[in-house]
Amino acid sequence: MCGIFGYIGKEKASEITALGLFILQHRGQESCGIAVSDGEKLTLIKEMGYVKEVLYQERIEKLDGFAAIGHVRYPTRGTPNLANSQPHLIETLNGPAYAFASNGDIVNYKTLRKEYEKKQIFFHSDNDGELIGKMLVYKLEREGKKIIDAVKEIMEEVKGAYSALFLTKNRIYAFRDPWGFRPMIFGRTEGGFAIGSESVAMDIIRAKEWREVEPAELLIISQEGAESVKYDEEVLRKGRKTPAHCSFEIIYFARPDSYQYRQFVHEKRMQLGEKLAEKDNIKADAVVPVPDSSNFMALGYSKKTGIPLCFGLIRSHYIGRTFIKPSQSIRDESVRQKFNPLYRFFHGKKIILVDDSIVRGTTIRKIVRMIKGAGAKEVHVRIASPPVKFPCYYGIDTPTYEELIANKMNIEEIRKFIEADSLMYLTVEELQEVLDSPENFCYACFNGDYPVLEGKK
Numbered sequence: 001m002c003g004i005f006g007y008i009g010k011e012k013a014s015e016i017t018a019l020g021l022f023i024l025q026h027r028g029q030e031s032c033g034i035a036v037s038d039g040e041k042l043t044l045i046k047e048m049g050y051v052k053e054v055l056y057q058e059r060i061e062k063l064d065g066f067a068a069i070g071h072v073r074y075p076t077r078g079t080p081n082l083a084n085s086q087p088h089l090i091e092t093l094n095g096p097a098y099a100f101a102s103n104g105d106i107v108n109y110k111t112l113r114k115e116y117e118k119k120q121i122f123f124h125s126d127n128d129g130e131l132i133g134k135m136l137v138y139k140l141e142r143e144g145k146k147i148i149d150a151v152k153e154i155m156e157e158v159k160g161a162y163s164a165l166f167l168t169k170n171r172i173y174a175f176r177d178p179w180g181f182r183p184m185i186f187g188r189t190e191g192g193f194a195i196g197s198e199s200v201a202m203d204i205i206r207a208k209e210w211r212e213v214e215p216a217e218l219l220i221i222s223q224e225g226a227e228s229v230k231y232d233e234e235v236l237r238k239g240r241k242t243p244a245h246c247s248f249e250i251i252y253f254a255r256p257d258s259y260q261y262r263q264f265v266h267e268k269r270m271q272l273g274e275k276l277a278e279k280d281n282i283k284a285d286a287v288v289p290v291p292d293s294s295n296f297m298a299l300g301y302s303k304k305t306g307i308p309l310c311f312g313l314i315r316s317h318y319i320g321r322t323f324i325k326p327s328q329s330i331r332d333e334s335v336r337q338k339f340n341p342l343y344r345f346f347h348g349k350k351i352i353l354v355d356d357s358i359v360r361g362t363t364i365r366k367i368v369r370m371i372k373g374a375g376a377k378e379v380h381v382r383i384a385s386p387p388v389k390f391p392c393y394y395g396i397d398t399p400t401y402e403e404l405i406a407n408k409m410n411i412e413e414i415r416k417f418i419e420a421d422s423l424m425y426l427t428v429e430e431l432q433e434v435l436d437s438p439e440n441f442c443y444a445c446f447n448g449d450y451p452v453l454e455g456k457k
C-alpha cells in the first residue's frame with residue numbers, strides 16, 4: 001500500500017501536493033517524493049522518511065510549478081531504498097520529461113520487465129511503478145502512440161493493482177486499473193484539479209467537489225480542464241463482471257474519515273463491530289479498542305451490547321503503524337513503544353479487546369500480555385474481519401503463507417498463541433453483509449479467491 005497525490009492549477013502545485021501527501025502519510029512511511037513541472041522542466045525530490053521531514057516548507061516553496069505528483073511509499077515490491085521510492089523520473093533523449101507514481105502491486109512484473117529489457121529499456125529499481133511508467137513512455141515515444149491508446153494497452157498488459165499518476169510538462173494523466181483494487185479520488189479546487197488516494201486529502205485541501213475515479217478510467221488533466229476516457233472494464237478484466245476493490249482498505253488501511261468505494265469507512269467499521277456483537281454473548285466490564293483503526297469497530301460493538309467503551313490503551317502517535325514496518329525486529333520494537341495501558345483501569349476487569357485483524361499474531365499477543373500485566377482478569381479478543389489466511393499480491397505486505405498465523409493454526413490454536421481467554425472473528429459472509437455492493441470487492445486474503453488469475457508474483 002502507498003499513497004499518491006497530484007495537483008494541477010493556479011495554486012502552487014508543490015505546496016498543495018505536499019499537503020495532500022502529509023494527509024496520506026498513514027498509507028506509507030518509508031519514503032516520499034514529489035515531481036513538479038513549471039512547463040519547461042520537471043524537478044524531483046525524493047528521500048527516505050516522513051513527509052514533514054522530506055517535503056518541509058522551506059524546501060517546497062522553492063519548487064515553482066503549476067503541476068505536481070507525489071507519493072508516500074510502503075514497500076511491497078523491492079526493498080525500502082531510494083531507488084525504489086517514487087515518483088520515478090523518466091528520462092528521454094531531450095532530458096527528463098515525465099514522472100510516474102503508482103499505488104498497488106502487479107502480478108506479472110517479472111514477465112513484463114523481461115519483455116521490456118529485451119526492447120533495450122533499462123531499469124534503475126525493481127519497483128513496479130518504474131516499469132509501468134517506462135512502458136507508457138516507450139509506447140508514446142518509441143511507438144508514437146497517442147496517450148489514449150497507450151494507456152489502454154497498459155491496461156491490457158499489466159495485471160494487478162495500480163492507481164497511477166503520470167506527469168508531463170503540462171498535464172497530469174491519472175488512471176486506475178480495471179479491477180479498481182486501490183482507491184483513487186478526483187477533486188476540483190477553487191483554482192485547479194487534484195487527484196489522491198483518499199477523499200480525506202480532498203477535504204483538507206478544501207476541494208469544492210470530488211468523485212472516485214472509475215476502474216479502467218483515464219483522466220487527462222490540464223490547467224484548462226479535465227477530460228475522462230472510460231475503457232471497457234469488463235473486457236479488460238477478461239470477462240469478470242465486477243470490480244475487486246480491496247476490502248482490507250475498509251477494514252484497516254483507509255482513514256476512517258475517508259469515503260471509499262462508495263461507502264463511508266467509519267460507518268462500515270462501526271457496522272463490523274456491531275456484527276461481531278450480534279453473535280457474541282460474553283459478559284464483560286469494558287470494550288477496549290486497539291487504537292486507532294479499531295476505534296469505530298469497538299464503538300459499534302459497545303453500542304450494540306451496552307458494554308461501556310473505554311480507551312484503555314493509549315497509543316503514541318509519534319511512531320508508525322506496526323503492521324507496515326518492514327522487518328520483524330522493527331515491528332517488535334514498535335509495539336512496545338506504541339501502546340501503553342491505563343493501569344488502574346484494567347485491574348480486576350473482564351475486557352473485550354477489539355482489533356481489526358490479526359496478521360502475524362505477534363502484536364496482539366504483546367497487547368494481551370500488556371493488558372493482563374496491568375491487572376485484567378480476562379481478555380476476550382474480538383476481530384472485526386475474517387482470519388487472514390492468504391498473501392496479498394495487490395499491494396499489501398503479507399508476502400508469505402508462513403507469516404500468516406491463520407494459515408498455520410486454527411482459531412483455538414491462535415487463541416492459545418495470543419494468550420487470550422477467548423477469540424472470535426467475523427466470517428467472510430458476515431463481512432460481505434456489512435459492505436455495500438459486496439460483489440465489488442476482493443476477499444482473496446481471507447478466502448484465496450484471487451481476482452487476477454495469475455495470482456502470484
Ligand code: SF4
Nearest residue numbers: 246247392442444445
Ligand atoms: S488480497 Fe486482501 S489485502 Fe489484497 S487486495 Fe484483496 S482484499 Fe485487499
